[in-house]
Amino acid sequence: MSTQTKLDKNRLYVYDLDEKILNSLKLVAFDGLLNEAELPKSIEDLTTSSTISEKDLQQLKNKQVSTSLNCSACQVSFEKLDDERTHFKSDFHTYNLKKTLKGSLPISLENFHVITEKKNNQSAHEDDSSSSDEDNSIEDDVDIVTKNNTITNTPNLETDSDDEFGSQPFTHNYNSETDVPISHLNTRSAEIYFKSNQISDGQYFGIYKNLFSKQSLLKPMQELIDWNTSIDQTTSISALFMVGGGHFAGAIASHQRANIKGNIRKHDISLQEQAVRFIEHKTFHRYTTRRKQGGSQSAMDNAKGKANSAGSTLRRYNEAALKADISNLLVEWKPYLEKCDNIFIRARSSQDRRIFTESGFFQKDDDRLKSFPFTTSRPTVGELKRAWCELTYLKILNKPKPIEVRENTDLLKKSTQQNKPKKETKETLDPGCEHTVNLINLVKKARAPLLISYMKKNKIDINFILKPESLYANTPTMLHYASQNNIKQMVNILLSNMKADPCIKNLSGKPPYDLTKSITTQRAFQIARYNLGEDYTSWEESHIGEPLSREAVEELVKKEEKEKDAEVTSAIEEELKSLKKQREHELESKRGKGNTLGIATITQEQNLNSLSEDQRRKTNERTKSQSR
Incomplete structure (x- = not known):
């Protein structure tokens, strides 16, 4: 986007365009090579419009839906609706529709029957050799017949068409080099381009194509006029939905902006975003994606199998809850959604998009369902406002660069160079190197069935030496490569199933077993030794440890886990004990040792003196009885 021309962005709102800007807009068309071209007058009248007069403005305001039964392409009318429907399915209507799109005049039904009869008669009398050189389509025959004026009462397409077409009415519709129709949709971008005298030369105004419906996209200028001449914009609304990573944001946006006169521009939001009027908006978040892992839990389950952890269970529950929350919101917003002109949805995955289509509110072929034609960030209300402003404001774009067409001489040179036999292909392209690349890729991905079928198809030995040998000096065989990269599944398959030789040594004199440092891979070698038996090879040369069965390995794994x-x-208990001692020591240091309380020793005589005579007599008797 160019910054040379500065315009007040508040004047560029497509639903409330400045009158000068609206009257200055002129639709720009391109050919297949992005060269600017002029539309034929008949098509230009349908797609563009000049300044709006008061009469046109009044007609637009008082327009009503037509109830007449007619076909504008064939210029015929009907009395019944069934007749109109059958007409739209006929070959006559299809032919005239194609001619109208090309800018030519339609023909009558009688002339169409004459053309078809002549076509049938010619095909019946001509030989197979001559008929194979001619085109079998009705269109080409009609063009030939009309140009030769051999059919009576048939309009001459050359003379009845506009003068600007000249003697070839279709040359302005199609690019002669690429045979692509000239259209305003050939921009090869997400925008439609408009010329204007309000900006500098070489620049265009751009409007996103997704803002138009399929029908209005054919006449965007007329649609712009309808938007800006509508009496009440409050009835026009659009829906915005964003979902991804457990985050959801939705809003119902009014096409009429809010009054922001006197508002101060904030740092985090522009004046245009402040003017966005959301009738309803809602955001919520569910924990559905594990941090720094990416992808939803359902996607992980489909790729790697269902996990049984507490976190995965929680994420599955939250995915179902997220779908339920969105469905409930769609039910709540149903009155708005039925009146929406556009429904923009941004979903990162097909599963998220399926939430909206499976809810029953939207059909897959609904023209209102559209995607955002630009990248968006995390779903929030602020991001919805930014996206709405990006969609609904004119953008100043530079003129698209035409596609360069290479000359035929260059193409001939390239074709001749490609056809020349290459002498160095045998030296540079070694089939052994190609096999090595394919084999290593299959070993990396642990695709054992594909590896076996590839080796059988190309008759490759299991102990195939990888090439070039200088690159694979440390890993000359597939078993060496799997061992060094700790691919334990392929180690067991290469040894147990495919009977690879574990005694082959590399340039350093090391067998495959010595290249691995992983205990699991070493045990895969030991399991293979157990499966193959001691008579298979000299295991001492392979340096593989004692044979172990799978049961023994599982027991060792369990024992190690218990240890x-x-x-x-034990480490936790020791840590707790040390923390407890440290805590006690800290408390003692804070409290101090303190003074011990002195305990007075009370003698028996002092104790007896405090008693009465009767109590003293009874205690004496008790002590005498105890002593006996």
Whole structure:
């Protein structure tokens, strides 16, 4: 986007365009090579419009829906609706529709029957050799007949068409080099281009194509006029939905802006975003994606199998809850959604998009369902406002660069160079290197069935030496490569199933077993030794440890896990004890030792003196009885 021309952005709102800007707009068409071209007058009248007069403005305001039964392409009328429907399915209507799109005049039904009869008669009398050189389509025959004026009462397409067509009425509709129709939709971008005298030369105004419906996209200028001449814009609304990563944001946007006169521009939001009027908006978030992992839990389950952790269960529950929340919101907003002109949806995955289509409110072929033609960030209300402003404001764009067409001489040179035999292909392209690349890719991905079928098809030995040998000096065989990269599944398959030789050594004199440092890969070698037996090869040369069965390996794994758990628990207990001692020491240091209370020793005589005579006599008797 160019910054040379500065315009007040408030004047560029497509639903409330400045009158000068609206009257200055002129639709720009391009050919197949992005060269600017002029539309034929008949098509230009349908797609563009000049300044709006008061009469046209009044007609637009008082326009009503037509109830007449007629076909504008064939220029015929009907009395019944069934007759009109059958006409639209006929070959006569299809032919006239194609002619109208090309800018030519339609023909009558009688002339169409004459053409078809002549076509049938010619095909019946001509030989197979001559008929194979001619085109079998009705269109080409009609063009030939009309140009030769051999049919009576048939309009001459050359003389009845506009003068600007000249003697070839279709040359202005199509690019002679690429055979692509000239159209305002050939921009190869998401925008439609408009000329204007309000900006500098070489620049255009751009409007996103997604803002128009399929029908209005054919006449965008007329649609712009309808938007800006509508009496009340409050009835026009659009829906915006964004969902991804457990985040959801939705809003019902009014096409009429809010009054922001006197508002101060904030740092985090522009004046245009402040003017956005949301009738309803809602955001919520559910934990559906594991942090730094990417993708939803359902996608992970489909790719790697269903996990049984507490976090995965929570994410699955939240995915279902997110769908339920969106469905409930769509039910709540149903009165708005039925009146929306556009429904923009941004969904990162097909599963998220299926939430809207499976809800029953929208059909897959609904013309109102559209995507945002630009990248968006995390779904929030602020992001919805930014996206709405990006959609509904004119953009100043530079003129698109035409596509360069290479000359035929260059193409001939390239074709001759390609056809020349290459002498160095045998030296540079070694089939062994190609096999090595394919084999290594299959080993990396652990595609054992494909690896076996590839080796059988190309008759490759299991102990194939990888090439070039200088590059694979440390890993000359597939078993070496799988061992060094710790691909334990392929180690077991290459040894147990495909009977690879574990005694082959690399340039350093190391067998495959010595290249791995992973205990799991080493145990895969030991399992293979157990499966193959001691008579398979000299296992001492392979340096593989004692054979182990899968059951023994599983027991070792369980034992190691228990030992690790015991070590962890003991370490935790020791840590807790040390923390407890440290805590006590800190408390003592804060409180201090303190003074011990002195305990007075009370003698028996002092104790007896405090008693009465009767109590003293009874205690004496009690002590005498105890002593006995």
